[in-house]
Amino acid sequence: xxxxxxxxxxxxxxxxxxxVGVATPSQAQEGNQCQHMQFASAMLLKQRHEGVSKxxxxxxxxxxxxxxxxxxxxxxxxxxxxxxxxxQSVPKSAEARRQAQNAFSERWYxxxxxxx
Numbered sequence: 001x002x003x004x005x006x007x008x009x010x011x012x013x014x015x016x017x018x019x020v021g022v023a024t025p026s027q028a029q030e031g032n033q034c035q036h037m038q039f040a041s042a043m044l045l046k047q048r049h050e051g052v053s054k055x056x057x058x059x060x061x062x063x064x065x066x067x068x069x070x071x072x073x074x075x076x077x078x079x080x081x082x083x084x085x086x087x088q089s090v091p092k093s094a095e096a097r098r099q100a101q102n103a104f105s106e107r108w109y110x111x112x113x114x115x116x
Contacts (some may be wrong), residue, residue, distance in 0.1 A: 018040040034112035037081075040100040041108035044085045049097050077116060081108055 047057065061078060088104065091097045 019025050024095075033116060034109050037112040037116070038105045038109035041081050041085070042105035044081055045073075045088060045101045045104045046097075048085045048088065054082060057082045074116060076114070084108075 044057065046058065048054075058079065061075070085104070088100060091100050
């Protein structure tokens with residue numbers, strides 16, 4: 001069980017680092033930004049389902065994304081995504097968790113398109 005938690009922490013750090021990279025895209029990446037956010041939102045919810053704490057995700061975001069005016073709106077978007085993931089219940093079955101991740105990622109993809 002400790003190994004799973006360690007793996008979750010490593011995955012969390014990698015996920016947040018990837019999100020921060022997406023949050024400041026180059027012109028070439030801009031078209032894929034919402035697709036990256038869609039994938040990341042599914043992974044965030046998966047982390048929540050696996051028991052990674054919200055505090056761990058938020059602390060990782062703070063470490064990876066220093067406060068800058070240029071990235072504030074995107075950082076706030078990622079924080080909202082994390083908060084939303086922890087407002088979701090944890091389904092009991094693997095299939096229900098997969099469905100929840102798909103619905104969650106679709107919702108955040110649409111929100112990305114309208115907000116970012």
